[in-house]
Amino acid sequence: MNFLEKITGSDMTKEMKGFEARALALPIEYQAAWKEMMSNLWIHGDFTGRNLMPIFDSALELLEVTSADGQSIEEVLGEDIKGFCAALVGDEGAKTYRDKWRDQLNKNVARKLGGLK
Amino acid sequence: MEKKLSLTKNSNMYYYVLVISNTYYCKSEIIKWVIILENITEMLKGVLEGCVLEIISRGETYGYEITQQLRELGFTDVVEGTVYTITLRLEKNKLVNIEKRKSTVGPPRKFFTLTEAGQKQLESFWGKWDFISSKLNELKVR
Numbered sequence: 001m002n003f004l005e006k007i008t009g010s011d012m013t014k015e016m017k018g019f020e021a022r023a024l025a026l027p028i029e030y031q032a033a034w035k036e037m038m039s040n041l042w043i044h045g046d047f048t049g050r051n052l053m054p055i056f057d058s059a060l061e062l063l064e065v066t067s068a069d070g071q072s073i074e075e076v077l078g079e080d081i082k083g084f085c086a087a088l089v090g091d092e093g094a095k096t097y098r099d100k101w102r103d104q105l106n107k108n109v110a111r112k113l114g115g116l117k
Numbered sequence: 118m119e120k121k122l123s124l125t126k127n128s129n130m131y132y133y134v135l136v137i138s139n140t141y142y143c144k145s146e147i148i149k150w151v152i153i154l155e156n157i158t159e160m161l162k163g164v165l166e167g168c169v170l171e172i173i174s175r176g177e178t179y180g181y182e183i184t185q186q187l188r189e190l191g192f193t194d195v196v197e198g199t200v201y202t203i204t205l206r207l208e209k210n211k212l213v214n215i216e217k218r219k220s221t222v223g224p225p226r227k228f229f230t231l232t233e234a235g236q237k238q239l240e241s242f243w244g245k246w247d248f249i250s251s252k253l254n255e256l257k258v259r
Contacts, residue, residue, distance in 0.1 A: 068220070090206070
C-alpha cells in the first residue's frame with residue numbers, strides 16, 4: 001500500500017467492498033453466518049483493522065468452497081462460531097480490545113506501584 | 118512455611134524443580150503425576166492436529182475429505198470449520214505443501230501434502246502420544 005492508502009485506508013475500503021460482493025454471492029444461511037463472523041472478528045481488530053483483511057479473505061474462502069459442495073452452514077461451522085473466529089485469528093492475534101486494555105491497566109498499575117517502593 | 122515449585126522447560130517436557138523449605142517435602146510420586154497431567158493437557162490440544170497430520174501423510178487430500186475421515190475415526194463433532202483452522206495453522210507453520218486445483222464446482226480447492234518439517238512434527242506427536250499412553254496404562258494396572 002502506498003502512503004495515501006496508509007493514512008486513509010482506502011485500499012481496505014476497496015477490499016471490504018470486494019468481500020461484501022463475495023458474501024452476497026453466497027446462499028442466504030451462509031450470509032447470515034458471515035454477518036455473525038464479521039461482528040465476532042472485528043473485536044480482534046487492531047487500531048486500523050488491517051490485520052483482519054487476510055482473515056476475512058480466509059473465512060470467505062472457506063464459505064465459498066463449502067457452499068459449492070452443498071453443505072449446510074451448521075455442518076461447516078458447528079455451534080461455536082465465536083471459537084471458530086478466535087481460532088481463525090490465531091494465538092498471537094487472539095487479544096481482543098479488552099485484553100489490550102487489561103494489559104495496559106496492569107502495566108500502569110505496576111509502574112505506579114514500582115514508583116511507590 | 119511453604120513449599121515452592123518452580124517450572125523449568127526442557128525440550129517439550131516439563132520438570133518441576135522443588136525448592137524445599139525447612140520442614141516440608143513432597144513425595145516424588147505426586148510430582149511425577151503432576152508432570153504427566155501437564156503433558157496430557159498439552160497433548161489434548163494437539164491431538165486433533167496430530168490426526169490431521171497423520172491423515173495428510175497418507176496421501177494428498179483436502180478439507181472435506183479430512184473432515185470425513187476424522188468423523189469416521191469417531192470424532193463425530195468435527196466440522197469442516199475446525200479442520201480449516203487447523204490446516205491454516207499447518208500452512209502458517211510450513212508443515213504442509215499447498216496446491217490449488219480447479220474444481221468442477223465453486224472456487225479452486227487447496228490440496229495438502231506434508232513437508233519434511235510436517236513429517237517430523239508428526240513423528241514427534243506419535244512419540245509424545247506413546248509416552249503418555251504408556252504412563253496412563255501404568256496407572257491403570259496399579
